[in-house]
Amino acid sequence: MRTVLLTGFEPFDQDSVNPSWEAACQLDGVQLAEDVQIVARRLPCAFTTAPECLVQLINELRPVMVIATGLAPGRGEISIERVAININDARIPDNLGYQPIDTAVVVDGPAAYFSTLPIKAMVKAVRGAGIAAAVSQTAGTFVCNQVFYRLQHVLAGTDVRSGFIHVPNQPLMALSSLVDGLRVAVATAWNTPVDVVEVGGQVS
Ligand code: PCA
Numbered sequence: 017m018r019t020v021l022l023t024g025f026e027p028f029d030q031d032s033v034n035p036s037w038e039a040a041c042q043l044d045g046v047q048l049a050e051d052v053q054i055v056a057r058r059l060p061c062a063f064t065t066a067p068e069c070l071v072q073l074i075n076e077l078r079p080v081m082v083i084a085t086g087l088a089p090g091r092g093e094i095s096i097e098r099v100a101i102n103i104n105d106a107r108i109p110d111n112l113g114y115q116p117i118d119t120a121v122v123v124d125g126p127a128a129y130f131s132t133l134p135i136k137a138m139v140k141a142v143r144g145a146g147i148a149a150a151v152s153q154t155a156g157t158f159v160c161n162q163v164f165y166r167l168q169h170v171l172a173g174t175d176v177r178s179g180f181i182h183v184p185n186q187p188l189m190a191l192s193s194l195v196d197g198l199r200v201a202v203a204t205a206w207n208t209p210v211d212v213v214e215v216g217g218q219v220s
Contacts, residue, residue, distance in 0.1 A: 017051055017052070017053055018051055018052045018053075018079075018080045019052075019053065019054075019055045019077045019078070019079040019080065020048060020052060020053070020054050020055070020079060020080060020081045020082075020083070020202060020206060021055055021057065021073060021074070021077055021079035021081070021082045021083070022040045022043055022044075022054050022055070022056045022057075022083050022084075022085065022198075022202060023040065023056070023057050023058065023059050023070065023073070023082075023083075023084045023085065023163075024036035024037030024038070024039065024040035024041065024056065024058055024059070024085050024086070025037055025058065025059050025060075025061050025066075025085075025086045025087065025159070025160070026058055026059070026060055026061050026111065027061070028061035028087075028110065028111055028159070029089075029108055031087075034061075034086075034087050035087055035183055035184070035185055035186060035189075035191060035194055036085040036086045036087050036182075036183050037058045038191055038194075039085070039183060039191060039194040039195045039198050040056040040058075040085055040198065041056050041058070042056075042195045043056055043195065043198060043199055043202065044056035046199065048202070048203055048206045048207075049206070052080065052206065054202060055077060055079070057073050059084070059163065060111060061110055061111045061159050062110045062111045062112040062114065062159065063104060063106070063110050063112075063114050063116060063159055063162055064112065064114065065112070066159055066162070066163050067162065067163055067166040070084070070163055070166060070167060070170075071166070071170055074170060074171075079176065080176060081133075081176060081177050081178065081205060081206060082167060082171065082176065082177075082178040083133065083178065083179060083180070083181060083201075083202055083205060084160075084163055084164060084167055084178075084179075084180045084181075085180070085181045085182070085183055085198065086159070086160035086163070086180070086181075086182055086183070087182070087183055087184075087185055088152075088156070088160075088182035088183065088184065089185050090184075090185070090188075091152075091182060091183075091184050091188070092148060092184050092188045092189065093148035093149050093150045093184060093189075094142055094147065094148065094149040094150075094181060094182075094183055094184070094189075094194070094197045094198070094201065095149075095150055095151075095152035095181065095182040095183075096131075096133070096135045096138045096139050096142075096149065096150070096151055096152065096179070096181055096201065097131060097135075097152050097154075097155040097164060097179060097180040097181065097182060098130060098131055098135055098151055098152065098153055099128050099129070099130055099131070099153065099154070099155070100121075100128060100129045100131075100155055100161055100164035100165035100167075100168050100180065101121075101127065101128045101154075101155075101157070101161060101165065102120050102121050102122060102125050102126065102127050102128060102165060103118065103119075103120065103121065103157055103161075104116040104117075104118075104119045104120070104121060104157060104158075104161075104162055105117055105118055105157035105158075106157070106158050106159075107157075107158065108158075110158075110159055121161075121162050121165040121166060121169075122165065122166070122169055125165075125169060128165075129164075129165060129168030129169065129172065130168075131168070131178070131179030131180065132168070132171075132177040132178055132179060133177055133178065133179035133205045134204065134205060134208040134209075134210065134211035134212070135151055135179065135211065135216070136151065136211050136212050136213070136214040136216050137204055137205075137208040137211050137212045137214075138200075138201045138204045138205055138208075139151055139214070139216060140212060140214055141200050141201065141203075141204040142197045142200050142201050142204075144200075145196060145197065145200045147189075147193050147196060147197035147200070148184075148189065149197065149201070150216070151216035151217070152182060153217075153218060155180055155182065160180065160182065163180070164179070164180035167179075167180070177205070179205070181198065181201060183198070
């Protein structure tokens with residue numbers, strides 16, 4: 017059985033739940049094809065331990081695709097992230113009390129990595145299921161961006177496609193819609209080798 021690794025985050029910033037994990041864990045074990053299944057795992061919300069944990073999961077599970085998810089408080093739609101940038105600039109401390117300001121995710125790494133997922137096809141499919149979705153041009157500068165960057169860095173040059181999805185909090189999106197939207201996004205990523213050409217940009 018081949019594995020598509022889907023991660024969510026533990027709660028942070030005084031929240032008691034994180035919808036990214038609440039949704040991802042409901043997709044654990046879902047079959048995407050006869051020999052492909054989703055394995056969901058939770059990451060800590062800390063700059064030091066989250067990427068370590070992710071790399072350990074990749075080494076242990078040898079996934080054929082990796083999609084990390086996290087909460088973007090205040091965003092109303094499922095955000096398929098386009099780009100991870102090589103900067104940490106934390107507005108709040110992480111769950112271990114660490115607050116890096118203007119440090120590199122990977123010293124001497126490239127300025128940015130693009131998602132290798134078919135982001136436009138994913139947005140189109142989620143919208144087609146009646147669930148709000150958009151391409152996002154920034155994953156922020158906190159733990160999610162850092163994990164996204166490390167994910168792309170560790171898988172660069174391999175044929176394992178990977179990327180990041182930010183999810184809304186409740187009540188902006190019901191958990192059941194989020195679970196359905198993520199299921200469609202992951203299945204579309206798996207089933208779409210070449211992205212579609214669709215408008216997904218922003219003027220500013
Ligand atoms: N969201 C935060 C970190 C963990 C999460 O779920 C972020 O967007 O960086």
